Amino acid sequence: MSDNTKDIWDEDKLLSRLRQGDEEAFRVLVRQYQQRLFAIAYGITLEREESLEIVQDVFLRVYQKLHTFKGEAKLSTWLHRITVNQCLNWQRRWKRRFRWHHQPLEREGAGDAPHLGTDAFQADKLFQKKELEAILWEKLGKLPEDARAIFVLRELEGLSYDEIAQTLNIRRGTVSSRLFYARRKLRHLLRDYLDEGGNP
């Protein structure tokens, strides 16, 4: 979506047209937000296909519940909130169905990741980073889902603590403490893979 289009469709105008049932406005909304919502969903669920379904559900929900949006928060905050809730609901449904913690498919080969100081590690930095991404994915799955959601909103969307607090309806202090916990846990889980210089 070009910046020009974004200018034409500022949030107030977009909302107004959406409330009138304007399909073009809905198309603009989808184009503006689908990538960002997918990224959030993917970061929380760690599943690509599920994330696509979640994004679809989010937009359908927005379409059906638009009349309930009072405009007290930003449209993006509302969309983030619906997305995170859909992701967490999906995770709970998944856990109930299978009774075990889901292991994402992307972790293939994660156990074979080269360790620092070995020949394999030195051989190919690119390969190492790819492997490290896979390991991060595996370790992210070990974080509690609320901490993961906060970590994703901060690092992917770059939301401030206040914006995250508003999105998840929690206190700013809770955001800070959960984010600290998430990073510390990840650093601990990845301690063998992050080098002394902090470079992957």
Add this chain to the structure above:
Amino acid sequence: MKKGHTECDPILLGRFLDQELGPDQHARVEKHLRYCLSCQKAARNQHALADLLNTKVGKAVSLTDFDHLERQVLALVRDRQAPWWQEAVSLIFSRKILIPAATMAAVLTLFFSYPRPPAQISGPSAIINSFTGDISSVMILETPRSRQTIIWFDETF
């Protein structure tokens, strides 16, 4: 942590890197970070984690056909757009209308089906001042609420 300097505070460091500190605290952590190797390492690790996450998700985003997703979403929304008569039916059968209507119907049904005493007669339907003929019997019936006089007579004219 070197002696003579401020203590390492990983929580403050995280907030510093997130640009969430006030000016005073920001300046203090910034100064601390200039010489503290362990905090420099922690800062690099924090950036590395964020970088890894963004790279991994960015790859998934670049591999996703968002035009297809957009078409799917719009198709789903069109499916949900009902014709006017369907909207009218759903409005009629919506809770907002259906529940009050059902309540009203129940009240009216109860009201009209409740067994009530016959209407009271406020006065005699007719007053007979005189009568000629053979009267076989007369009965006067008095009830607490109304008085009724019933006359039977033998029609043998």
